[in-house]
Amino acid sequence: MEKMVLLGDEAIAQGALDAGMSGIYAYPGTPSTEITEYVQASRQAQADGVHSEWSANEKTAYEAALGMSYAGKRAMVCMKHVGLNVAADPFMNSAITGVGGGMVATIADDPSMHSSQNEQDSRFFARFALIPVLEPSNQQEAYDMAYNGFSFSEKYGLPVMLRVTTRMSHSRAMIQTASRREQNPLQLPADARQFVLLPSIARVRYRKLLDLQPQLESESDRSPYNHLTDGGNHKLGIIACGIAHNYLLENFPEGVPYPVLKIGQYPLPGQLIRKLTALTQNILVLEEGYPIVEEMLKGFLDNSSLKVTGRLDGTLPRDGELNPDLVAAALGLPVRQGPPVPTFLANRPPSMCKGCGHIDTYHALLEALKPYGEGRTFSDIGCYTLGALPPFDAINSCVDMGASITMAKGAADAGLVPSVAVIGDSTFTHSGITGLLDAVNEKSPITIIISDNETTGMTGGQKSSATGHIEKICLGIGVDPEHLHIIIPLKKYHEQNVAVIAGELAHPGVSVVISRRECIQTASKKKRNQ
Ligand SMILES: Cc1ncc(C[n+]2csc(CCOP(=O)(O)OP(=O)(O)O)c2C)c(N)n1
Ligand code: SF4
16 A cells, blocks of 8 residues: 555556456547556556557447456446447446446546537436446545445446546546455356347346346445535535535635535435435535536425526536636635736647648648539548648538548538548547448548558557558458558658549549658657657
């Protein structure tokens, strides 16, 4: 047992390692990436033979973790909130199969959309799947919840969600570790049909899941992560979930004068909520993300005199991250004014690095597209999405990972010919391959630019599953070799590259142009490491 100063993400990783986790599966995504990176760099993980390779996407990661759990070992799967949309199929069904070895799904939400397309709240997904959620209020709890999450998962034979948000993931504090546990031995499920979701089996297992719900609620009532403290002043009661509890405490260094129900474990603790509402009928809900507790509370008690405030009535903003000042304003406390931002600090919008290969790719594409006019380039998600901004203004969509090829295909089906997709290498293997197959099957007149920088650049340069495979994948899917090209995005090849892309824009079928040059950040990191 030792003291360590760790990011919330790192505390989760260390907690999982100390709990005897045998494997971690993940696809990178802010703010979850550091969990797997920590395991990959950990000597303890190496010595214990913990599996920690990046997966091709969140669905494959989730399924691999479920497979490890099937074999009796403890597994964690990590992703950002939108990754859970990709993994939703195995996620929902794993609640029905249940688990063998303990399985913790760590989902990192990004309220305020610091690096995301939306700010969906993963607690909804857990409620949808009917599985328990642990939500830490500080780094020690992040460690403890990861550590204890596996045994909790094993106790009920269910996956457990560990939900964190950006500030929890990316802020650092001291934690105390617990004693290390051994990894589980390899062990097959006692019921050989547990994981066979044929309807006759699934119906029985779903019933079992429903029957477990009262026990899960009573676990929440007894959980060390949920507690009610009575501050004495019953004019108001506060429910503070996850990190919002920390924000509340920051506003009251001498102690909160009101009754406070801290929530770190779901489903909601019914008895504790009833105890709180017996003390006061005025409840303020502080929660990071959607007003899920607030909404549930309104329907929770058959009590019309209960007044619930929070994000729904405007006491707190409906969207965006909470912070101690917003909590202070909701409580009618004076809001601290920080010093103004110095005028010499220039606003710096995000941009691609100088010398990035995506820039040369866009210069060539924009020139080749000139004869056709604007509005026909469907992008994906990666560093190249920054091509949406001036001076490029090069792309017309960015919706979700993989949507570039499929949207270009749909637009071509509608008559927008040629249509262009721009996709990165990691995104191509994440979820672009199946879209390419649709396009090949229907001979869609689209040009796909795979901007291959041989890394997962946007999330910090993790290994890309695509490296070394892209041409073979395209040919295997059925792309005509005459319409598969590799170009090098460098100024000196500009005219040549324009000619290749222009030639393919004129082709009335599927074309793939792989524009390949290593990310300069990854290349210089490699040099430094050497
Ligand atoms: C479903 C989902 N998972 C993860 C992410 C986070 N994410 C955004 S871009 C990206 C990787 C892009 O890599 P690549 O396509 O190779 O482009 P690069 O950034 O290297 O240019 C990731 C992992 C996301 N936005 N959505
Ligand atoms: S990190 Fe790499 S891929 Fe991303 S903008 Fe910089 S050079 Fe380009």
